[in-house]
Amino acid sequence: MMLCSGVRVSEVASITLKDIKFQKRQIDIIRKGGKADTVEVLSSSLDDLKDYLRIREVRYPGSKETSYVFVSKYAGAAKPISVRAIQDFVTKYTLAFNSQEEFSSGQALSPHKFRHTFASEWIKNGGNLILLRDQLCHNSIETTEKYTNLSSLESKKVMNDIEKTRDIT
Numbered sequence: 001m002m003l004c005s006g007v008r009v010s011e012v013a014s015i016t017l018k019d020i021k022f023q024k025r026q027i028d029i030i031r032k033g034g035k036a037d038t039v040e041v042l043s044s045s046l047d048d049l050k051d052y053l054r055i056r057e058v059r060y061p062g063s064k065e066t067s068y069v070f071v072s073k074y075a076g077a078a079k080p081i082s083v084r085a086i087q088d089f090v091t092k093y094t095l096a097f098n099s100q101e102e103f104s105s106g107q108a109l110s111p112h113k114f115r116h117t118f119a120s121e122w123i124k125n126g127g128n129l130i131l132l133r134d135q136l137c138h139n140s141i142e143t144t145e146k147y148t149n150l151s152s153l154e155s156k157k158v159m160n161d162i163e164k165t166r167d168i169t
Contacts, residue, residue, distance in 0.1 A: 004045030
């Protein structure tokens with residue numbers, strides 16, 4: 001969800017079942033400061049979410065009793081997942097993945113890195129910086145620019161593409 005929408009880990013932890021708009025490919029979230037917002041989500045993430053929801057009650061008995069989408073088992077009952085638990089899962093699974101020989105970086109990722117990756121992919125795929133600012137709920141465009149992590153090689157490619165579109169006589 002974080003990698004396919006750019007939402008913060010705290011925003012993912014607070015998603016409820018009524019917040020998901022499968023047909024519109026959107027989720028309603030509560031941003032920093034309690035601000036309500038709606039964000040776009042890649043359909044692949046929503047497909048994964050549907051798969052999760054199909055097995056949720058089996059994996060976490062009692063999860064039907066909570067409106068929160070993401071739950072964990074605590075003291076034998078399904079409870080809303082904590083931000084810390086999500087952070088721990090991301091660290092655990094990315095470290096395990098990256099320790100495989102063919103992916104031997106040996107480094108864990110953080111949920112925040114997913115947000116940066118989403119922002120970079122948005123720009124690389126022709127997304128508008130202003131719309132990205134809104135998707136990420138940044139107050140300033142300068143903050144959004146920091147998230148894109150575009151390299152100097154990518155900057156050179158953009159400059160070359162601009163050059164090609166200009167009529168130089």
